[in-house]
Amino acid sequence: MEAPLNDVTVIVLAAGGGTRMRSKTMKVLHPIGGRSMIGHVLAAVGALEPRQVVAVVGHQREQVGPHITSIHPSAVLAVQEEQHGTGHAVRVAVDALVAAQARPQGTVLVAYGDTPLLSGESLRRFAADHEAAQRAVSILSGLVPDPFGYGRVVRDALGDVVAVVEEKDATPEQREIGEINSGIMAFDGDFLVEALPRLRNDNAKGEYYLTDLVQIARDGGMMVGAYAIDDVRQTEGANDRVQLAALGRELNRRIVERWMREGVTVMDPETTWIDADVMLEPDVTILPGTQLLGATVVAEDAVVGPDTTLKDCEVGTGARVVRTHGELAVVGAGATVGPFSYLRPGSRLGVEAKVGAFVETKNAVLGDGAKVPHLSYVGDAEIGEGTNIGAGTIFANYDGVAKHRTTVGRHARTGSNNTFVAPVSIGDGAATGGGTVVRGDVPAGALAVSAGPLRVIEGWARQRRAGTAQAEAAEAARPEEP
Ligand code: UD1
Ligand code: CA
Numbered sequence: 081m082e083a084p085l086n087d088v089t090v091i092v093l094a095a096g097g098g099t100r101m102r103s104k105t106m107k108v109l110h111p112i113g114g115r116s117m118i119g120h121v122l123a124a125v126g127a128l129e130p131r132q133v134v135a136v137v138g139h140q141r142e143q144v145g146p147h148i149t150s151i152h153p154s155a156v157l158a159v160q161e162e163q164h165g166t167g168h169a170v171r172v173a174v175d176a177l178v179a180a181q182a183r184p185q186g187t188v189l190v191a192y193g194d195t196p197l198l199s200g201e202s203l204r205r206f207a208a209d210h211e212a213a214q215r216a217v218s219i220l221s222g223l224v225p226d227p228f229g230y231g232r233v234v235r236d237a238l239g240d241v242v243a244v245v246e247e248k249d250a251t252p253e254q255r256e257i258g259e260i261n262s263g264i265m266a267f268d269g270d271f272l273v274e275a276l277p278r279l280r281n282d283n284a285k286g287e288y289y290l291t292d293l294v295q296i297a298r299d300g301g302m303m304v305g306a307y308a309i310d311d312v313r314q315t316e317g318a319n320d321r322v323q324l325a326a327l328g329r330e331l332n333r334r335i336v337e338r339w340m341r342e343g344v345t346v347m348d349p350e351t352t353w354i355d356a357d358v359m360l361e362p363d364v365t366i367l368p369g370t371q372l373l374g375a376t377v378v379a380e381d382a383v384v385g386p387d388t389t390l391k392d393c394e395v396g397t398g399a400r401v402v403r404t405h406g407e408l409a410v411v412g413a414g415a416t417v418g419p420f421s422y423l424r425p426g427s428r429l430g431v432e433a434k435v436g437a438f439v440e441t442k443n444a445v446l447g448d449g450a451k452v453p454h455l456s457y458v459g460d461a462e463i464g465e466g467t468n469i470g471a472g473t474i475f476a477n478y479d480g481v482a483k484h485r486t487t488v489g490r491h492a493r494t495g496s497n498n499t500f501v502a503p504v505s506i507g508d509g510a511a512t513g514g515g516t517v518v519r520g521d522v523p524a525g526a527l528a529v530s531a532g533p534l535r536v537i538e539g540w541a542r543q544r545r546a547g548t549a550q551a552e553a554a555e556a557a558r559p560e561e562p
Contacts, residue, residue, distance in 0.1 A: 085207050087186030088130045089269065091173040094118055094148075094193030095138030095160040100320040106140040108193035109147055110324055113331045114355025114373055117318065118144075118193035122151050123356075125191065127200020128207060132182060134173040135193070136160050156180065165287025166190075166263075167279040174273055184269040187211060190290065191264050194317040197331055202314050203264075209307045210266040216302035217271070217294050219244060220264035222312035230260035231291050233306050241306050242298060244291035248284035259308070261291060262315035271297060331356070347385075361397075379413070393423070396431070409441075412448070430465065444475075447490065459483070460502065464490035470514070472497040489524060 098107025108118035115123070118135075125133060135148045138160040145157045158176035160169050170190055177184055187207055191198070202220075210218035219241065221233045231244040232254050244261045245254050275296050279288045297304045309315060318324040335356060336349045343362030346352050353371040354360075364378045367385030374392040378384060381398040388401055394410045395401060401411060402418035408425035411417055414432040421435050426443035429435060433446040436453035444458040447465030452458055454471035460483050461475045467488055475486050476499050486500045489508030494500075499517045506512070507524030515531040522528040541554040 085128060085187065085204070086211055088128045088207060089177070089184040089186070089188045090125045090128065090130045090133045091170055091188060091190045092118065092121060092125065092133065092135045092148075092193050093166060093169045093190065094144055095136045095141075095163050095169055097139040097163075098194070098319070101324075102320075106143050107318075109143060110318070110321075112196045112318070112324060112328045113335065114357055115196075116147060117196045118148065119151055120196040120356065121191055121193055121198055122148070122155075124198045124200040124203055125189075126152075128189065128203055130189075131186075132156060132177070132184075134158050134177060136169045136173050138163055156182075165281065165285070166290035167276065167288030167292065170272070170290050171276045171279070171288070174276060178273070183273060186269055188267045188269045188272050189264070190267070192317055194319070195263075195315055196318070196327055197314045197316060197334070198264075199314055202309060202311070206264065206307050206309070207266055213305055214303055215266075215305050216268045216297040216300075217304045218266040219291075219294065219304075219306040220262045220266075220315065221259050221306040221308050222262050222315060223258050223308065224260055224312055225258075227255075227258050227260045231263075231289075232257040233259040233261055235259075241294060241304050243295045244289075246284065246289060246291070259306070262309065262312070263317075264315060265290065265293075267293065268302075271302065275300075352385075388418070461486045461488070461500075463488045464492065464508065466491040468493050470494050470496035470498055470512075474499045475502065476500060477502045 094108045101107045101110065109116045133152055133155045135155050136158050137144045141159060148155050156176055158173045160172045174184060187210060189207055206220050219233060229247050231246045232250055233241055234243045234245055234254060236242050275293055278296055279292055281288050283289060294304050313330060316327060318327050332353055335354045336346055336352055339354060339360050340346050344360045345365040348368035351368045352366050355373045357375050358372045359377045361380040363381050365383045369387040370385035371389040376390045376393045378395040379397040382395045384395060384401045387403045389405050391407045393406045396411055396413035396415060398413055399411045399415045404418040404421045404423065406423035409423035409427040411429045412431040412433055415429045415434065417423065417435045420437050422440040424442035427441040428445045430446055430448035430450060432449050434451040434453060435441055438455045439452050441458045444461045446463045449466045450463045452469045456469060456473045458475045459477040463469065467490060473494060477483050484502035486502045487505040489506060489510065491508060492506055492510045494512045495514040495516055497515045498512055501517065501519045504518050504521060506518065506522040509525045510522045511527045512518060513529035513531060516528055517530045518528060541551045545551045
């Protein structure tokens with residue numbers, strides 16, 4: 081058992097403009113792995129069970145603020161009107177807490193809103209190390225192949241951390257240092273509150289650097305240090321869309337690998353995309369080209385794919401979903417879907433139900449064993465158990481003004497190429513003929529037909545299409561006259 085952490089306050093910095101995204105959407109709100117970037121950070125932060133979470137917002141705070149509170153309702157939003165550096169941002173956060181009579185004590189952890197790969201486990205280890213070493217300031221550091229642009233962790237001859245120097249302020253020798261400040265830092269709360277007002281902006285960027293607290297603490301005889309993370313990608317931020325895509329691929333690689341270790345078969349990890357909040361049971365099989373998005377859940381022994389996208393769907397045990405696009409749909413145990421099916425919101429398939437090729441469903445409930453095998457549109461409908469809907473059936477749910485429902489009872493058999501003009505109901509065990517347009521209710525057990533009897537007009541092609549290839553073919557097929 082790890083020792084329980086102190087009271088932890090987390091400050092998430094998200095005031096910067098993120099101009100390199102070239103987007104009307106604020107950087108930290110860009111989606112990756114089914115959440116916003118800051119959504120991933122807030123999830124990781126949750127692992128610390130923090131006493132309070134403060135988010136520093138500035139640019140487009142009317143977008144960012146509500147998003148943060150929708151994820152973490154108790155988060156305090158501190159507004160940084162102008163961005164004068166990370167030290168200034170943290171000061172704004174601390175001032176907001178002090179104003180709310182919630183002066184931070186214990187450990188204060190500072191993270192950025194744009195590091196989607198960050199894990200709660202890493203934050204816990206870092207915070208635990210910080211507390212065990214009783215430091216005033218801890219840096220989550222890392223070794224990177226190209227440290228350009230980062231603050232460098234400067235150590236003395238004994239290996240003790242003495243300062244963090246920003247790229248623009250670094251000497252050529254300091255620029256050679258490969259150990260960087262990830263940006264994630266931990267502080268003793270009392271020290272932080274007392275020392276923040278002592279930051280100065282007399283540096284290359286004219287900003288208040290949070291990292292200057294390292295030197296301030298050391299000069300005050302307090303403990304400072306760095307905790308190196310092996311997995312530096314966890315602290316990587318996405319500043320533009322190229323980095324966003326690279327981090328998205330890496331995040332996905334990690335998620336897919338985790339599910340494989342949990343017993344999921346993934347035939348082609350490269351073309352399989354699984355969002356962070358998806359849940360899979362062991363012995364699920366995912367075939368190439370499949371995206372499982374949002375809050376999708378797939379139960380044991382189900383096979384999904386190839387080439388399938390499911391968003392916020394529920395797939396039952398042993399179901400098969402082939403070349404399908406689905407959203408907010410439920411597929412029962414043992415049911416089969418596809419190929420080329422479109423399950424729109426509100427589609428609910430019972431146990432061993434079937435939605436076949438080129439079938440679109442919306443707000444449609446199919447009972448156990450009900451089948452819509454071919455080329456149909458099923459909108460606003462309820463189909464009873466064991467019923468078979470003929471090929472090419474349209475549930476005409478829209479009269480041009482409003483939507484209406486159709487119900488089909490249990491064990492009914494409807495013919496091919498039917499149109500059910502809603503609102504209409506077809507009873508249990510009823511049947512309809514091929515080509516029927518059902519404009520009224522069909523009672524249980526009845527057969528409904530609406531197509532007229534077949535009329536045959538002999539010699540029509542000869543008379544009405546004389547001189548055409550059609551008439552010639554008809555003539556050639558005529559029996560010899562005796
Ligand atoms: C910062 C660190 C640097 C570290 C690097 C890691 C300082 C002085 N430097 O540098 O040591 O290696 O991060 O990526 O801390 N922000 C605000 N308000 C501000 C300024 C920044 O909210 O006034 C937020 C930004 O939105 C961003 C984060 O803080 O999420 C970091 O700011 P940025 O300007 O990117 O810092 P760097 O110069 O990269
Ligand atoms: Ca940065």
